[in-house]
Amino acid sequence: AQSVAQPEDQVNVAEGNPLTVKCTYSVSGNPYLFWYVQYPNRGLQFLLKYITGDNLVKGSYGFEAEFNKSQTSFHLKKPSALVSDSALYFCAVRGDTGRRALTFGSGTRLQVQP
Protein backbone atom coordinates (compact mmCIF):
# COMPACT_ATOMS: atom_id res chain seq x y z
CA ALA A 1 0.00 0.00 0.00
CA GLN A 2 1.13 3.56 -0.60
CA SER A 3 0.37 6.56 1.56
CA VAL A 4 1.23 10.20 2.06
CA ALA A 5 1.18 12.25 5.24
CA GLN A 6 0.97 16.02 5.31
CA PRO A 7 1.17 16.76 9.03
CA GLU A 8 0.11 20.41 8.85
CA ASP A 9 -3.42 21.41 7.94
CA GLN A 10 -2.30 25.01 7.52
CA VAL A 11 0.96 26.89 7.21
CA ASN A 12 1.10 30.64 7.76
CA VAL A 13 4.01 32.71 6.52
CA ALA A 14 4.69 36.38 5.93
CA GLU A 15 5.27 37.60 2.40
CA GLY A 16 8.95 37.57 1.54
CA ASN A 17 9.79 34.89 4.08
CA PRO A 18 10.80 31.35 3.11
CA LEU A 19 8.13 28.67 3.26
CA THR A 20 8.17 24.91 3.79
CA VAL A 21 5.24 22.53 3.39
CA LYS A 22 5.98 19.08 4.78
CA CYS A 23 5.30 15.69 3.24
CA THR A 24 6.33 12.16 4.16
CA TYR A 25 5.47 9.06 2.20
CA SER A 26 5.33 5.29 2.28
CA VAL A 27 5.52 3.18 -0.87
CA SER A 28 6.81 -0.13 -2.16
CA GLY A 29 9.73 0.11 -4.54
CA ASN A 30 11.09 3.36 -5.86
CA PRO A 31 8.96 6.42 -5.16
CA TYR A 32 7.58 8.80 -7.74
CA LEU A 33 6.70 11.99 -5.86
CA PHE A 34 4.66 14.99 -6.90
CA TRP A 35 3.37 18.31 -5.65
CA TYR A 36 0.15 19.81 -6.94
CA VAL A 37 -1.54 23.11 -6.07
CA GLN A 38 -5.26 23.86 -5.97
CA TYR A 39 -6.76 27.33 -6.15
CA PRO A 40 -10.40 27.93 -5.10
CA ASN A 41 -12.99 26.30 -7.36
CA ARG A 42 -10.29 24.89 -9.61
CA GLY A 43 -8.74 21.54 -10.33
CA LEU A 44 -5.26 20.62 -9.21
CA GLN A 45 -2.26 21.96 -11.11
CA PHE A 46 1.10 20.24 -11.38
CA LEU A 47 4.00 21.96 -9.63
CA LEU A 48 6.91 19.53 -9.74
CA LYS A 49 7.92 15.90 -9.52
CA TYR A 50 10.75 13.65 -8.43
CA ILE A 51 11.43 10.45 -10.35
CA THR A 52 15.17 9.85 -10.14
CA GLY A 53 18.26 11.98 -10.10
CA ASP A 54 19.00 15.10 -8.11
CA ASN A 55 17.43 15.26 -4.69
CA LEU A 56 16.52 18.92 -5.15
CA VAL A 57 13.80 19.32 -7.73
CA LYS A 58 12.86 22.69 -9.20
CA GLY A 59 9.34 23.37 -10.39
CA SER A 60 6.89 26.05 -11.41
CA TYR A 61 6.49 29.51 -9.83
CA GLY A 62 9.83 29.32 -7.98
CA PHE A 63 8.93 26.26 -5.94
CA GLU A 64 11.36 23.46 -5.24
CA ALA A 65 11.23 20.24 -3.27
CA GLU A 66 13.85 18.21 -1.49
CA PHE A 67 13.76 14.43 -1.65
CA ASN A 68 15.22 12.68 1.38
CA LYS A 69 15.21 8.92 1.03
CA SER A 70 16.34 8.11 4.57
CA GLN A 71 13.58 10.26 6.07
CA THR A 72 11.05 9.31 3.35
CA SER A 73 10.25 12.98 2.96
CA PHE A 74 9.58 15.32 0.07
CA HIS A 75 9.13 18.80 1.53
CA LEU A 76 8.04 21.69 -0.67
CA LYS A 77 9.99 24.92 -0.34
CA LYS A 78 10.18 28.42 -1.68
CA PRO A 79 12.82 30.99 -0.72
CA SER A 80 10.46 33.98 -0.73
CA ALA A 81 6.69 33.61 -0.42
CA LEU A 82 4.18 35.69 -2.34
CA VAL A 83 0.60 36.48 -1.33
CA SER A 84 -0.47 34.83 -4.59
CA ASP A 85 1.05 31.54 -3.38
CA SER A 86 -1.85 31.20 -0.94
CA ALA A 87 -3.62 27.99 -1.95
CA LEU A 88 -4.08 24.33 -1.06
CA TYR A 89 -1.03 22.14 -1.68
CA PHE A 90 -1.11 18.39 -2.18
CA CYS A 91 1.74 15.92 -2.06
CA ALA A 92 1.25 12.67 -3.98
CA VAL A 93 3.13 9.40 -4.43
CA ARG A 94 3.10 6.25 -6.47
CA GLY A 95 5.45 3.30 -6.57
CA ASP A 96 7.10 1.75 -9.60
CA THR A 97 5.29 -1.55 -9.07
CA GLY A 98 1.67 -2.45 -8.51
CA ARG A 99 -0.87 0.31 -8.59
CA ARG A 100 0.31 3.17 -10.78
CA ALA A 101 -2.30 5.72 -9.75
CA LEU A 102 -1.28 8.55 -7.46
CA THR A 103 -2.22 8.58 -3.80
CA PHE A 104 -2.66 12.11 -2.50
CA GLY A 105 -2.10 13.54 0.94
CA SER A 106 -4.80 15.40 2.82
CA GLY A 107 -3.54 18.78 1.68
CA THR A 108 -1.96 21.76 3.43
CA ARG A 109 -3.45 25.21 3.19
CA LEU A 110 -0.77 27.84 2.73
CA GLN A 111 -1.68 31.33 3.86
CA VAL A 112 0.78 34.10 2.97
CA GLN A 113 0.16 37.34 4.81
CA PRO A 114 1.06 40.69 3.25
Add this chain to the structure above:
Amino acid sequence: DARVTQTPRHKVTEMGQEVTMRCQPILGHNTVFWYRQTMMQGLELLAYFRNRAPLDDSGMPKDRFSAEMPDATLATLKIQPSEPRDSAVYFCASGQPTGRREKLFFGSGTQLSVL
Protein backbone atom coordinates in the same frame (compact mmCIF):
# COMPACT_ATOMS: atom_id res chain seq x y z
CA ASP B 1 -4.03 25.62 -24.16
CA ALA B 2 -5.18 22.02 -24.07
CA ARG B 3 -7.28 21.22 -21.05
CA VAL B 4 -9.51 18.59 -19.51
CA THR B 5 -13.17 19.54 -19.82
CA GLN B 6 -15.75 18.35 -17.31
CA THR B 7 -19.50 18.77 -17.47
CA PRO B 8 -21.62 19.76 -15.71
CA ARG B 9 -19.74 22.12 -13.39
CA HIS B 10 -22.50 21.94 -10.81
CA LYS B 11 -25.24 19.41 -10.25
CA VAL B 12 -27.97 19.45 -7.62
CA THR B 13 -30.20 16.42 -7.50
CA GLU B 14 -32.45 14.50 -5.20
CA MET B 15 -31.61 11.25 -3.50
CA GLY B 16 -32.37 8.29 -5.73
CA GLN B 17 -31.82 10.08 -9.02
CA GLU B 18 -29.23 9.06 -11.60
CA VAL B 19 -26.25 11.36 -12.05
CA THR B 20 -23.94 11.31 -15.06
CA MET B 21 -20.69 13.24 -15.13
CA ARG B 22 -18.67 13.62 -18.32
CA CYS B 23 -15.04 14.26 -19.03
CA GLN B 24 -13.19 15.07 -22.22
CA PRO B 25 -9.51 14.26 -21.70
CA ILE B 26 -6.72 16.05 -23.48
CA LEU B 27 -6.21 14.69 -26.98
CA GLY B 28 -3.37 12.18 -27.02
CA HIS B 29 -3.48 11.34 -23.34
CA ASN B 30 -3.92 7.63 -22.86
CA THR B 31 -4.73 7.54 -19.16
CA VAL B 32 -7.82 8.95 -17.43
CA PHE B 33 -8.50 9.11 -13.71
CA TRP B 34 -11.58 9.90 -11.64
CA TYR B 35 -11.00 11.34 -8.17
CA ARG B 36 -13.50 12.47 -5.55
CA GLN B 37 -12.73 15.29 -3.14
CA THR B 38 -14.46 15.82 0.20
CA MET B 39 -13.49 17.73 3.31
CA MET B 40 -13.44 14.57 5.39
CA GLN B 41 -11.70 12.13 3.04
CA GLY B 42 -9.62 14.44 0.88
CA LEU B 43 -8.85 13.16 -2.63
CA GLU B 44 -9.86 9.56 -3.24
CA LEU B 45 -9.18 7.60 -6.39
CA LEU B 46 -12.37 6.12 -7.78
CA ALA B 47 -11.19 4.60 -11.07
CA TYR B 48 -8.65 4.87 -13.81
CA PHE B 49 -8.32 3.81 -17.41
CA ARG B 50 -5.41 3.26 -19.73
CA ASN B 51 -6.08 3.15 -23.44
CA ARG B 52 -9.79 3.10 -22.53
CA ALA B 53 -9.46 -0.14 -20.54
CA PRO B 54 -10.32 0.01 -16.82
CA LEU B 55 -7.24 -0.75 -14.74
CA ASP B 56 -8.42 -0.07 -11.22
CA ASP B 57 -11.86 0.73 -9.87
CA SER B 58 -11.33 -0.61 -6.39
CA GLY B 59 -12.09 2.77 -4.85
CA MET B 60 -15.54 2.90 -6.35
CA PRO B 61 -18.74 1.60 -4.67
CA LYS B 62 -19.65 -0.95 -7.31
CA ASP B 63 -23.30 -1.25 -6.40
CA ARG B 64 -24.07 2.33 -7.43
CA PHE B 65 -21.10 3.74 -9.34
CA SER B 66 -19.94 2.91 -12.83
CA ALA B 67 -17.21 4.38 -14.99
CA GLU B 68 -16.73 3.93 -18.71
CA MET B 69 -14.78 5.26 -21.67
CA PRO B 70 -16.96 4.75 -24.73
CA ASP B 71 -14.28 6.36 -26.86
CA ALA B 72 -10.94 8.13 -26.47
CA THR B 73 -12.59 11.55 -26.21
CA LEU B 74 -15.14 10.77 -23.52
CA ALA B 75 -15.09 9.33 -20.01
CA THR B 76 -18.24 9.03 -17.93
CA LEU B 77 -18.94 8.47 -14.27
CA LYS B 78 -22.46 7.47 -13.31
CA ILE B 79 -24.13 7.18 -9.93
CA GLN B 80 -27.42 5.30 -9.73
CA PRO B 81 -29.11 5.73 -7.34
CA SER B 82 -27.46 8.76 -5.81
CA GLU B 83 -27.30 9.29 -2.05
CA PRO B 84 -26.55 12.37 0.08
CA ARG B 85 -23.16 10.90 1.06
CA ASP B 86 -22.15 11.12 -2.62
CA SER B 87 -22.07 14.92 -2.33
CA ALA B 88 -18.53 15.94 -3.26
CA VAL B 89 -16.43 17.43 -6.03
CA TYR B 90 -15.59 14.89 -8.70
CA PHE B 91 -12.42 15.47 -10.70
CA CYS B 92 -11.32 13.93 -13.93
CA ALA B 93 -7.63 13.98 -14.83
CA SER B 94 -5.73 12.81 -17.87
CA GLY B 95 -2.07 12.31 -18.62
CA GLN B 96 0.75 10.28 -19.97
CA PRO B 97 1.53 8.56 -16.70
CA THR B 98 5.03 7.27 -17.22
CA GLY B 99 8.38 8.70 -18.18
CA ARG B 100 9.85 12.15 -17.98
CA ARG B 101 6.63 13.83 -19.12
CA GLU B 102 4.58 12.22 -16.38
CA LYS B 103 2.04 14.59 -14.89
CA LEU B 104 -1.69 14.82 -14.59
CA PHE B 105 -3.94 17.54 -15.95
CA PHE B 106 -7.09 18.03 -13.91
CA GLY B 107 -10.44 19.35 -15.01
CA SER B 108 -12.26 21.98 -12.97
CA GLY B 109 -14.48 19.36 -11.40
CA THR B 110 -18.18 18.64 -11.04
CA GLN B 111 -19.61 19.81 -7.73
CA LEU B 112 -22.38 17.38 -6.86
CA SER B 113 -25.00 18.01 -4.20
CA VAL B 114 -27.46 15.21 -3.45
CA LEU B 115 -30.38 16.38 -1.33
